[in-house]
Amino acid sequence: MIRIPRVLVGIRAQLLLVSLFLLFIPLIGFRFVMDMQSYLRTGQQQVLVSAAHLLSATLSDRPQLMPRELALQSGEEEERRRLVALFGSSDPETASSLGAAYQPSEEIERILAVVAKNASRIWVVDARSRVRGLSGNLSVADAPSAPTTGIQTVLRHLIRPLMNSFFPAGPASVVADDPALAERAVMSQVDRALNGEPTQLWRYAKDMHTVVLSAAQPIWSGDEIVGAVVVEESAGGNQAITVAALESLLTTSLVVFLVGGLALILFASRLTYRVERLRMDADRAIDAHGRITGAIAGSRSRDEIGALARTLEEVLHRLARYNAYLEQMASRLAHELRTPVAVVRSSLDNLRHADMARSERIYIERADEGVKRLSLLIARMSEAAQLEGILQGSEKEYFDLAAVVSGCVDGYRLVYPSAQFEFSRPSNPIMIKGLPDAIAQLLDKLIQNATDFAAPDTAIVTSVFTESGDALLTVENRGPAISAAVLPTLFTSMVSAREHGGNQHSHLGLGLYIVRLIADFHGGDVSASNLRDNSGVRFEFRIPLG
């Protein structure tokens, strides 16, 4: 399985991924701006076409303005190319540079002056592409101003390809911003007009910023084409509005993205932090043994995470109550059992004094034996229950662990004459802080456990030593291994790893529970493990050196 870093699948990353949908908002805005521009252009185009139409109609009424007799002069073709280049370049200074190709007719220019308006230029050419009339010039004043700031430059660079890529969807295509191509396009426009085909063309002006719209219309005289009208208008105004709108759209989007993204990251971080803190609290609250070691601080915030924290806190409290109930179970049971045991015991004691046959007395003795065992069990149960109270009420002292263990092992040799004990006392004292009585009791329980399980004729090995700032007390015995399933719960109340209960020893699984209580009280740790070759069991009690 591939491990994915948590950062990549975390709430922050997920929120950022979801927020990518926000990108659609500027996209929609852009689309809207482009649509608006395209409407404006369509309108402009229609106006221009109708202007061209009107002009051609006006001029077609005056065939005398387009005399055919004007003879071709040498180099005419050359002139024609130059003329067309001028068309294409949209140079405001056109008239002065037209030279021989400019053969204006006063009449035509008068008519044109009437029709001309600001930021537009009208040409009238005769069938031989000689300019018979020219009016107005393509002002670029309304074109978008040149970028003034770095950000604007960046924005323009962003906008330009966007606008271009969206133009094909517009009313007419803009000729690519290559002057040579524009020139060819204009030539073909004039040619096509002279062939009787009205055309419209969008192209870039010479300055490469302004978009120019030109409409060409043939001038008919009867069935004959006598010339063409070309009306040009700069779309600078529209374009400026569009660019400004796109700029403001982009700027706003960027700001919204930055602010929104930052807010989202902050929000997600706060969420993550709270969830993470809750997770760590929950993790800390219960230790490896399933004991409740801490509390989850209930959040006061009223949102779902706050509610979750409160629920967890409540769950933990309930669990703690239940755990406490379970741990007190032994004590309660002992307390509750004592009264009925006392009834049975006192009844048996009384019964002994009654007249009874010898055969019947046997049953009394057996019943008494059972009650005594019950009493012993109760005593053991209450031992565990009381221990905690006794430990809390005692004051810790510094003592030599080695000396206590040494004394204990001497005692065990007397108490368990049939068992063998191995212990070598370390030469240096091992000082720890605690209750020597309690440590002796802990060792009692470990030894008791070891003697119960030790294989015949094997020694129980006890050792005391220090290891990295801790004092260690270990008890090893040869004998059956403990199954791995039981190991983690071995030190829990009422859990016994014993497979079959012996008659002399009643096992409630309280001995190792007591060991754990004492270890916990000393801030130490107790663990059990099987020997490497599974030939026995090793118990280890670890406590920081005093």
Place this chain on the structure above:
Amino acid sequence: MLKRIAIVEDDSSIRKNYADALVRGGYEVEAFGLRSDAMNAFRTRLPDLAVIDIGLGSETDGGFTLCRELRAMSATLPIIFLSARDSDIDIVSGLRLGADDYVTKDVSLPHLIARIAALFRRLDALRQPARAEDVLHRGDMTLDINRLAVSWKARDVVLTVTEFWMVHALTKFPGHVKNRDQLMREAELVVDDNTITSHMKRIRKKFLAVDQDFDEIETIYGMGYRWKTN
């Protein structure tokens, strides 16, 4: 004249069983199930000894209250607490209220009767001069076995019957280690290791109260206790 023993115990089976056993033991017995009944009877006439359960019906500490009231009426009346509870706190509170002994309910009847007899013997002996053969001298300590009284450096140490027997067991053969089982047997206790430990702790405290330098009881870890010989 027969000694009169009052039993205050809310469990009727136990009450009757104990009453029967005590009657057989040669005592006159009054048995009560409620604290109020017992107090009414005591106001008219005090018994010679009272065996009191701590939890009486709905009163979880009714026995303690009763003990306090009885002690107020008589300073010498022997009182034994009999309870299903065996926590240290209960034992200490019971003894602090002036009870002479504290036994848990799983004590056997012969043991209970032996304790009662011992308390009566102590009461009687206090009225008579001490007899030399019943007195044990161990260094600074004197044990009067008849009166169950102990003195250390000529000052009385007030011990319960249980504690007296433990001290007696330790001092009978000073220097010998007595393990927990032996101590229990001597004190006729059915208790666990913790109770022995806390009994020894209390005994030490009582001696320390009369002599700050008392250090005669030695703990032999894993084995038991020993009375030091000088």
